[in-house]
Amino acid sequence: MPGFELFGEKEKNEVQNVLDTGVLMRYGFDGMRQDQWKAKELESALAERMKSKYAHVVSSGTAALTVALASAGVGAGDEVIIPTFTFVASFEAVLVLGAIPILVDIDDTLTLAPESVEKAITKKTKVVMPVHMCGSMADLDALKSICDKHGLLLLEDACQAIGGSYKGKPLGSYGDLGCFSFDYVKTITCGEGGALITNNASYYKNADHYSDHGHDHIGNDRGAESHPFLGYNYRISELNAAMGVAQLSRLDEFIDLQQRNYSILRNTLDQVKGISFRTVPEGGIENYSFLSFFLPDGEKAKAAQKGFSEAGVDGCFYWYDNNWHYYRKWEHLIHRKSLGNMTQEVKDQLPDYTQSDFSKSDQWIRRNISCLIKLSWSEDEVRERATKMAAVLRNLL
């Protein structure tokens, strides 16, 4: 996955262009910038690559989620359905707006289970937010028909799946809004950065204003701009955007490498009896950033991870015990630990997560191992890994 493995001349040149002008900010300074508009350039390239009308680049993936939700008018008391297996950013983005994160079970796709989503809908539900974890997607047709039936927005968190697709559409472009992260460990990186895409002109306009203090960006005089509504600062810097311009131009090259490495591993592990791979919904194409599979039970999955690391195979994750990605370890959310007071409304409406039953998610995550696919591996290195992994698994099963 990480795009930083392959930094090269292209990245250096783009960043150097910005350093040569000295204009590190994405807005204003028109006279000094010698026509360098890296954030805008990244936005038009991203919109084109993602077959979307609009793209707006911000300071992180978490910021993209926050801005996307705000741009669609999500606020106090609205419920947003998110999966139990995701990154903490999902509920952070919801809570910061005064909205309520409603955790919902996943299935063998490792993302939102449509029938569990339907059960969780209330009068306050506004958004369903599938998170395309580890390079593959939710059953988007099923989620879309639920959203249409109940008048809900579909927001795709494609932070870990950029470059994948579903029924011919780039991941992120299928829902009403889609978000990407360009943090340091994602498939393409700006150092820090993120983006949202949409075909909705008013969400785009709202996002553009909201992420820059509510400035309306009309005219060439920033001091004369008005503020149609409150906003915050979620801007990306030109230096980070310059990295993104270079990295996005290499996305397809990176995906091809990931696919090559993924396929070598998968074809070898396919011969091992007793494991099964995560389900990819029909019509979906992964971005190949991880290879995820299930063992017969939790003990075996844990033993497999231990065996891999003893055999020198790094980068294989047992998410069931992971602090960042699975609800079991989110003690700050579960016990409502906030620095200041949470509003009474949020406290009242937030489900009591100490009492929740997510055994359906546990069934899948307990048995799962996900292995990161690196870009920098040579074919020989991948083959050696594959042989070692197959040996560990055969020993166990």
Ligand SMILES: *Cc1c(COP(=O)(O)O)cnc(C)c1O
């Ligand atoms: C990385 C990530 C984010 C947040 O992105 P940052 O740029 O690190 O803020 C959100 N969702 C998922 C699934 C992620 O992996």
